[in-house]
Amino acid sequence: MATVLAVLTSGRRQGFTSRLLAAAVAGLESVDGVSADVLHTHDFGFGPCDSCFACVRDPAHVCVLDDDFGRGGEGEIFQRLQNANGLLIADPVHNWSPSASARLFIERCYPFIWSGGLRGMPAGSISCASxxxxxxxxMRELCKWLFGLRTRYVGGLDAHVAQFDAASQQASALGTALGKAALRDAQRGRDKWSDTDCFTHYATQAPWNALEPYIENLTRGAMMASKSVMQEALADETFENPEAVEHLKLAQEEFQHTIPYYHVGDMEQANASLVKASAHWTKATWLEFLQDQVIGADQPENYRPLPDEDD
Ligand SMILES: Cc1cc2nc3c(=O)[nH]c(=O)nc-3n(C[C@H](O)[C@H](O)[C@H](O)COP(=O)(O)O)c2cc1C
Incomplete structure (x- = not known):
């Protein structure tokens, strides 16, 4: 039996978003062996992450906050998510973006980034505007957040109530696709899902992909390897930790390959190269800025594995 955690983040229990979620749940449950576990975020008490980083230091990677997402891994939301084979978020559009409740939910999934507990989990989203x-x-923003958690994005629905009937049908189809993926997850176990798999999947099958924004951010808009933050940090000798400097060099070396692939439109190679460059960049910044000064722990194995570990 597979369970999909179906999260409603609208304050309106019987509103448009909840009706689309109901259509998606019907689609999910049309798949034999799949049931939906509907969770309304407004029924629970949980606030923003405190940035204490206890979830990184703790080898079990659980949250210490005394609320429904925390309690050392015993919080009800944490438990229900951990035990699911899939995740669906049905969210009202607020301020041209996902709602604060959806943001809060995702932010509190931080422990799973370290444990890898959601890596490869099938996921989908509904964004409902009126x-x-x-x-x-x-929808793109939710997709980006689900990418960050390394879930396997099955699909997203950008719904406007002006086309409510069509949106309901699409929600149902999304539910069915997610239900099938969740059933596979329950029956065969979670698929292995490397960062390269993940970047490539989002680049080809999702409404948001990391490549262009990542390059844009690493080059502060210049889209040239010679203008990267790595290159500037190397030139200015701003990193002091020798191991961090080594990773900075490797990041820049790899990034010099990423950009030409990107410019000639070879997105597969560009993504593969970006995964390597960004893993070294992550490691360099972790060692230089986070390990001793902020977090007090080594970078967990599941988080941005280095190229030779990402398989
Ligand atoms: C704080 C807030 C911001 C909103 N911003 C938008 C918006 O940017 N675009 C939009 O189409 N609707 C917006 N709405 C309307 C909701 O998206 C609307 O409620 C939507 O139909 C979601 O369905 P539901 O509230 O019935 O669940 C907003 C509503 C609230 C409460």
Missing amino acids: NQGMQREA
């Missing part, structure tokens, strides 16, 4: 819209913006 006024000006911007439901596609909101």
Whole structure:
């Protein structure tokens, strides 16, 4: 039996978003052996992450906050998510973006980034607008967050209530696709899902992909390897930790391959190269800025594995 955690983040229990979630749940449960575990975030008490980083230091990677997402891994939301074979978030569009409740939910999934507990879990999202819209913006943002958790994005729905009937049908189809993926997860165990798999999947099958924004951020908009933050940090000798400097060099070396692939449109190679460059960049910044000064722990194995570990 597979369970999909179906999360409603709208304050309106019987509103448009909840009706689309109901259609998705019907689709999910049309798959034999799949049931939905519907969770309404407004029924629970949990606030923003405190940035204490206890979840990184703790080898079990659980949250210490005394609320429904924490309690050392005993919090009800944490438990229900950990035990699921899939995740669906149904969210109203607020301020041209996902709602604060959805943001809170994702932020509190931070411990799973270290444990790898959601890596490869099938996931989907519904963004529901009723006024000006911007439901596609909101869908892309949710997709980005689900990428960050390394879930396997099965699909996203950008719904406007102006086309409510069509959106309901699409929600049902999304539910069915997610239900099938969750059933596979329950029957065969979670698929192995490397960072390279993940970047490539989002680049080809999702409404948001990391490549361009990542390059843009690493080059502060210049889209040239010679203008990267790595290159500037090397030139200015701003990193002091010798191991961090080594990773900075490796990041820059690899990034010099990423950009030409990107410019000639070889997105597969560009993504593969970016995964390597960004893993070294992550490691360099972890060693230089986080390990001793902020977190007090080594970088967990599941988080941005280095190229030779990412398989
Ligand atoms: C704080 C807030 C911000 C909102 N911002 C938007 C918006 O940017 N675009 C939009 O189309 N609707 C917006 N709405 C309307 C909701 O998206 C609307 O409620 C939507 O239909 C979601 O369904 P539900 O509230 O019935 O669950 C907003 C509502 C609230 C409460």
